Amino acid sequence: MKKIELVREIAKTAEMTQTQAAKALEATIAIIKTALKNKDDVRLVGFGSFKVSSRKARTGINPQTKKSIKIPACNVAKFVPGKELREMVNSKKK
Numbered sequence: 001m002k003k004i005e006l007v008r009e010i011a012k013t014a015e016m017t018q019t020q021a022a023k024a025l026e027a028t029i030a031i032i033k034t035a036l037k038n039k040d041d042v043r044l045v046g047f048g049s050f051k052v053s054s055r056k057a058r059t060g061i062n063p064q065t066k067k068s069i070k071i072p073a074c075n076v077a078k079f080v081p082g083k084e085l086r087e088m089v090n091s092k093k094k
Contacts, residue, residue, distance in 0.1 A: 003025070006025065007021045007022045007025055008021075010024065010025060032050055035050075036050060036051075036052050036077050039052045039075070040052075044082070045082065046082055046084045046085070047081075047082050047084070047085055048079055048080055048081040048082040048085055049079070049080045049082070050077060050078070050079055051077070051078050051079075051080060052075050052076070052077060052078075053075070053076050053077075053078050054073065054074075054075055054076075055073060055074050055075070055076055056073055057070065057071065057072050057073040058070075058071050059071070
């Protein structure tokens, strides 16, 4: 599903205009980004959590040259699905 399709579904489900739905989606994304930038978790009960995780520096291999390279430490955003979402996705029923 693309962003515009998501906006259309939000507008239809919440009975609002597509412009209002787009603004709501943009605001939600901006709030999540800000929280993650501040290293805060965003927990949506029944859906999942967005978290920031730290990766340590490590040595990798360049697949083209086969030489070792140093990969610096960094922070990465992760999504951890909640129990309800996991069960729904793994359900055999349609």
